[in-house]
Every structure is written in structure tokens, then in C-alpha cells.
Amino acid sequence: MPQRKQHNVFENNEKIKLPDLDFLSTLNSQQKNAVLNTEGPLLVLSGAGTGKTKVLTTRLANIIYTRKGSIKDILCVTFTNKAAFEMKMRVEKILKMPVEGMFIGTFHSIGAKFLRRHANLINLKNDFTILDSEDQLRLLKQVINSLDLDTKLHLPKSYLYMIDQLKNQGLSHSEISNHEFEHKTSGKLSTVYSMYQDRLKNFNSVDFGDLIMLPLEILKKEKDLLFNYQKKFKYILVDEYQDTNASQYMLLRLLSGKKKKYLLCRRRRSIYLWMERSSIKKYFEF
Ligand SMILES: Nc1ncnc2c1ncn2[C@@H]1O[C@H](COP(=O)(O)OP(=O)(O)OP(=O)(O)O)[C@@H](O)[C@H]1O
Ligand SMILES: [Mg+2]
Structure with missing residues (x-):
């Protein structure tokens, strides 16, 4: 088969080979x-x-x-x-x-x-670390302790779950005043969530949910x-x-x-x- 000419399809002059002739043929x-x-x-x-x-x-x-x-x-x-x-x-x-x-x-x-x-647009350094759930839990324990909340009533694991869920729903701590989780925690969640975000920033860290x-x-x-x-x-x-x-x-x-x-x-x-x-x-x- 004759050699086909290579086309330049990238602005920065990268070269790309043409596809196989049967590139579409295996599709219905x-x-x-x-x-x-x-x-x-x-x-x-x-x-x-x-x-x-x-x-x-x-x-x-x-x-x-x-x-x-x-x-x-x-x-x-x-x-x-x-x-x-x-x-x-x-x-x-x-x-x-x-x-x-x-x-x-x-x-x-x-x-x-x-x-x-x-x-830099949100005061984070670009070499930030991404925390795993154990680190997240450790951070949340610190926050809950610093607020003198009873950790038997305010389980760090539950807060972790709720914060992850809120992030999946695209909700920040300032957007949850009417959320069922906020009511469940007698209005503590937004404070814990907000302090948790502050601490993350202080450590130049983000969690998985923050990546979105x-x-x-x-x-x-x-x-x-x-x-x-x-x-x-x-x-x-x-x-x-x-x-x-x-x-x-x-x-x-x-x-x-x-x-x-x-x-x-x-x-x-x-x-x-x-x-x-x-x-x-x-x-x-x-
Ligand atoms: N028209 C076709 N003819 C032959 N093989 C095909 C055709 N379409 C898909 N296949 C083959 O079927 C297999 C499954 O295809 P593919 O992974 O694209 O499916 P999918 O719908 O994305 O699957 P999943 O739901 O698991 O994500 C692959 O090996 C693929 O090459
Ligand atoms: Mg697939």
C-alpha cells in the first residue's frame, strides 16, 4: 500500500499519522x-x-x-x-x-x-496536596474538638459523610442553611464545614470533593x-x-x-x- 502523506493538524506543529483506512468500518x-x-x-x-x-x-x-x-x-x-x-x-x-x-x-x-x-485565584499554592479520607477524618476531629462538641453526638465520620455528600451536590458551607443535614446537626454542620475548609487551606490541601x-x-x-x-x-x-x-x-x-x-x-x-x-x-x- 502506498505511503500516505502525513497531515499537520495541530497548531503547534505536532504531526499526526492518518488513520487506518478501515477506521470507521468496524462501526454499525x-x-x-x-x-x-x-x-x-x-x-x-x-x-x-x-x-x-x-x-x-x-x-x-x-x-x-x-x-x-x-x-x-x-x-x-x-x-x-x-x-x-x-x-x-x-x-x-x-x-x-x-x-x-x-x-x-x-x-x-x-x-x-x-x-x-x-x-492562585483562590489563595491556594499549586503544589497543594490531596487528602485521603483518613486525613479528612483527622482534620474533622480537630475541628469538632475545637468547638467543644460532644464527639459521641457529633460523630466525625458522620460529618465527613455529610460534607462529602454536600460537595457531590455542589453545595458550599454558605448554601446549606435549609439543608436537612444542617437541621440534623442543630445548625453545627455549616460551622464545621466552614472551619474544615479553612484548615484545608491553611495546610495547602484539598479533599476529593474540592477537585470539583x-x-x-x-x-x-x-x-x-x-x-x-x-x-x-x-x-x-x-x-x-x-x-x-x-x-x-x-x-x-x-x-x-x-x-x-x-x-x-x-x-x-x-x-x-x-x-x-x-x-x-x-x-x-x-
Ligand atoms: N460495531 C461493532 N463491531 C464490533 N465490535 C464492536 C462494535 N462496537 C463495539 N464493539 C466492541 O464491543 C466491546 C464493547 O464496546 P465498548 O467498550 O465501546 O462498549 P460500552 O458500551 O462502552 O461498554 P460499557 O457499558 O461497559 O461501558 C469492545 O470490545 C468493542 O471494541
Ligand atoms: Mg464504556
């Missing part, structure tokens, strides 16, 4: 549709193991091969580490090149990458930065959308702006099916 017609319709919003809704990730990775490759965008223009995100690893491997395999510069990974890894770049919450805080505050990211991510691809929590959804929504060039892959139990936005609006609340 519905998958092909989802891959080729790169410009509109699309939901791939299908059962386990039916080819959602394949659609996502092939669509990404198609965007690059057709020069609609380069890897720096794409946000590609999923829920679990395992899925992110697999997604990245498959993208690299289909592109035949590493994708180190790309925003690809779990919501948390992408949040961490964002936060390392912009930590703090980027949200920055993007809500810094409109120019938000605008730049909305412009930067021409395409957004989301795998395992069914597992997305409220704070992750808020982050996606902020980053996508008014853009319609996104793909959401969501697992369902019935047989393979994909539809466009108009027919299943309930899944598209962007």
Missing part, C-alpha cells in the same frame, strides 16, 4: 451516525458493552482527522479511573499517538489539572477565565454520563456554555439505541 450504522455527526449535541443511550466508548473514541478521532479540532480543543471525561484509563488507551490506539496534552480523564483528574493551573467544588468556585467567579475555557473546549465528550453527580454536572454545564457540540454516553439496560436531542430532552438539561 447507528454508531457511524453518532461518530460522523460531530457538530450537534448527541446522546448515546445503550446497554452495557454495546459500543458507547467505541463511539466516543472514534468520534474523537474523527474530529481530529477531519481537522474540526485538535486535541487541545477537546474535553473528554468519564467517571471512574478504570474507565478513564481505558478511554485514554483507546484514544491513543486509534490516534496512534500519546495524548498527554489533552484534557482527558476522570472528572477528578481534570479538576486537579485545572486547579494546579489556577490555584474549587474549579466550580473559580469558574463562577472568574468570568473571563470561564469564557476562555468555553472557547477552548470546542468539543465535549462524556462517557459514563449516568454516574455524573450534581457538582460534576454543574462543571460540565459551565464549561459547555451555549455550545452544542457535545456527546454524552449513558448506559441503559435495554438494547442498543441512540437518539438525537429532540427525542429525549429529559437527558439533555445542558
